[in-house]
Amino acid sequence: MDRDATSDVNAPHSMGTTIIGVTYNGGVILGADSRTSTGLYVANRASDKITQLTDNVYICRSGSAADSQIVSDYVRYFLHQHTIQLGQPATVKVAANLVRLLAYNNKNSLQTGIIVGGWDKYEGGKIYGIPLGGTIVEQPFAIGGSGSSYLYGFFDQAWKDGMTREEAEQLVVKAVSLAIARDGASGGVVRTVTINSEGVTRNFYPGDTLPLWHDEVEAHGSLLDILNASNPEPMST
């Protein structure tokens, strides 16, 4: 119990994480929290887990930070060459299958779960989930990371096909926020990336813009603000 925090600093960087990808009528929205932990210490409280592969394909990374970064670097490299050879933007399916190849063929060494999302002119918005082991599953929405355990029931109830962009964005932000509330390994801000025929938009939702859930209280600068606001008298017993 008396382990000092410095012993965690050298533990492997892991993204206990919440990652989400949803399709809507027109494209996809990827969402994630921003906490990277080494043991119990938060190494980065504002990480960006939504990484670009091409102009039209992004991935959400979870699990080992090192493993997911190297996979995304390799796939970006291969996709770049593929785009040059193909003469047009790569499809989401190709990107997802490249990730699958790396994940499957190195299944004994890698510990990363990835959600691939993007838009191409053939299939529109698509989401592919690639969990541990290298299975590839195309889904209307995908959730991953340690925080996703708390979201299975939520999505079973809240997910609807054919949402608008605004509905989908609100759903993603709400979901990541709920997961952050219960998963110690998820936290920080909520980042979203929207991809459609028009391009890519990044959004950023810091903690104070998120709704409060059960047993959470409003944030203040100081106790003094509360005391001064309610009554100018000194504290009572």
Add this chain to the structure above:
Amino acid sequence: MDTLLSSEGDSQRTQYPYVTGTSVIGIKYKDGILMAADMGGSYGSTIRYKSVERLKQVGKHSLIGASGEISDFQEILKYLDELILHDNMWDDGNSLGPKEVHNYLTRVMYNRRNKFDPLWNSLIIGGVKNGHKYLGSVSMIGVHFEDDHVATGFGNHLARPILREEWREDLTFEEGVKLLEKCMRNLLYRDRSAVNKLQIAKITEEGLTVSQPYSLKTFWNFAAFQNPTVGAEGSWILCLMMFCCTKTCAFVDASFSFIARHGSA
């Protein structure tokens, strides 16, 4: 370094499964083969995916069903794609039948097992070629069988006893489907990784069809279920007949649902 018993440079060694499918059942019937599997992909105890297709066509004459690690099944399908492609490229009018596909897969599974790098699946191959019906299974270590009815995983314990009692050579399509559904319903009650969304595939000389996904009705309206501790409030001893052993329960479950269904039909 003992290189006889362990290989240098941990390439790939016996792994563990992550995303898994549960039982597959296959039976021969009058016109060909019927196979059933649910659409669940479990991640440990979580039912993570509920639309995984575990029954797939192979070439013109065969059908494969898989349980176990889904990523390894996806890889097997790629191997089979290549196998069928090369077979077609011969352009000689011949095509690989289910017996050949079964043999190929047996070799693949056994050789991987020998390298301590198995494909973590149990497979069922079925098909009809030139009027001959064929149904076989291969396990992750290369154990292979050929029989009138086969199953993987839990199906071996829950479905095959039912099939041993009720399977006949001359089952019609309707009887075959009902028999498979009886087995699948039993698995749904008693297999924790089962999911109520399944597909049934039929392969005959004419061709193959995989049904759309559908769900089975289940039966819970038994007096013994409604008030299990009546007469002994606070006790944990439920109906003795139901719980003396799991095999009996499964069989009782199956016969109760048979009675319930036929009683109300």
